[in-house]
């Protein structure tokens with residue numbers, strides 16, 4: 001197997017750009033476009049299915065299978081985010097704001 005070293009964030013940034021470009025593509029030529037033309041509802045359905053498959057894989061213990069399902073979830077997450085009109089920057093900002101804050105603390109600060 002070839003060595004592959006890249007930050008996940010870098011790969012996701014590139015994927016976000018690809019998804020953006022695919023917005024104008026023909027659904028017959030692009031799987032991403034076929035999801036996006038169905039709107040947030042279609043993308044959400046697919047994301048739900050892929051998340052469930054990932055959860056099932058996670059309890060099998062097969063690391064390769066888990067990693068493949070995780071990649072499917074991340075792809076469908078990015079497509080759903082795009083279909084919802086929310087930028088990855090917005091999510092990054094929220095995560096950065098939460099850094100160093102306990103999950104318990106963050107939950108009790110929600111309005």
Ligand SMILES: N=c1c2ncn([C@@H]3O[C@H](COP(=O)(O)OP(=O)(O)OP(=O)(O)O)[C@@H](O)[C@H]3O)c2ncn1[C@@H]1O[C@H](COP(=O)(O)O)[C@@H](O)[C@H]1O
Nearest residue numbers: 015018019022029030031032033046049050071072075076
């Ligand atoms: N990372 C991905 C990626 N991960 C998963 N998938 C697709 O997601 C689908 C999920 O698999 P399923 O078996 O659940 O889907 P399916 O049953 O075949 O399809 P449905 O009819 O149920 O929707 C498969 O078609 C996968 O190929 C992806 N499709 C695209 N990308 C990225 O998006 C880029 C653009 O792709 P296109 O838009 O197709 O050009 C690609 O170059 C990749 O970088």
